[in-house]
Amino acid sequence: MRYFLLDKVTELVPGERARGLKCVTLTDEVLHDHFPDFPVLPGVLVVEAAAQLAGLLIEATENRDESVEPRRAVLVQIQRAKFHKPAQPSDRLEIVATLGPTLDSAAQANVEVTIDGELCCRATITFMLQSIDSPRLHEKRRELYRLWLRDLQPPVVVR
Numbered sequence: 001m002r003y004f005l006l007d008k009v010t011e012l013v014p015g016e017r018a019r020g021l022k023c024v025t026l027t028d029e030v031l032h033d034h035f036p037d038f039p040v041l042p043g044v045l046v047v048e049a050a051a052q053l054a055g056l057l058i059e060a061t062e063n064r065d066e067s068v069e070p071r072r073a074v075l076v077q078i079q080r081a082k083f084h085k086p087a088q089p090s091d092r093l094e095i096v097a098t099l100g101p102t103l104d105s106a107a108q109a110n111v112e113v114t115i116d117g118e119l120c121c122r123a124t125i126t127f128m129l130q131s132i133d134s135p136r137l138h139e140k141r142r143e144l145y146r147l148w149l150r151d152l153q154p155p156v157v158v159r
Contacts, residue, residue, distance in 0.1 A: 005049035009148045012156050018057040022049040022093040041087040046113055046121050051075050054097040054109035054125050060158045062129055070138060070159045073127035081123035091115045105129055
């Protein structure tokens with residue numbers, strides 16, 4: 001099963017921050033069993049949506065030099081994840097990822113998820129930057145980024 005949890009990126013400033021949206025709907029199959037009379041999006045999937053946005057921000061920041069093969073952000077650690085409000089059907093999660101400390105081989109992002117202005121989740125996420133010899137992976141990633149970024153003005157391209 002594929003979990004593309006980010007629906008849209010609404011802002012991307014490489015080297016600084018990214019904003020995105022996840023809309024929770026009853027078509028999210030996981031809601032049917034979690035929990036039967038009180039459907040909520042599992043916290044791990046809220047963090048995954050935030051990690052997808054943070055990974056995009058890190059890759060957009062790190063892969064600007066077109067003469068070098070792109071490196072991919074691989075999730076290695078979730079720190080200080082705290083949940084404050086459950087995400088339920090009809091909620092629109094607004095996600096903000098802010099670039100934290102970066103090294104040559106790793107980067108961190110601070111993420112915050114809100115629902116109607118109320119804090120849902122906050123965490124610090126660490127990624128390893130890795131060269132991956134797979135043209136198919138790079139094309140799939142670029143295709144996904146094109147979908148997420150299609151409405152940004154001016155247009156942004158991420159390798």
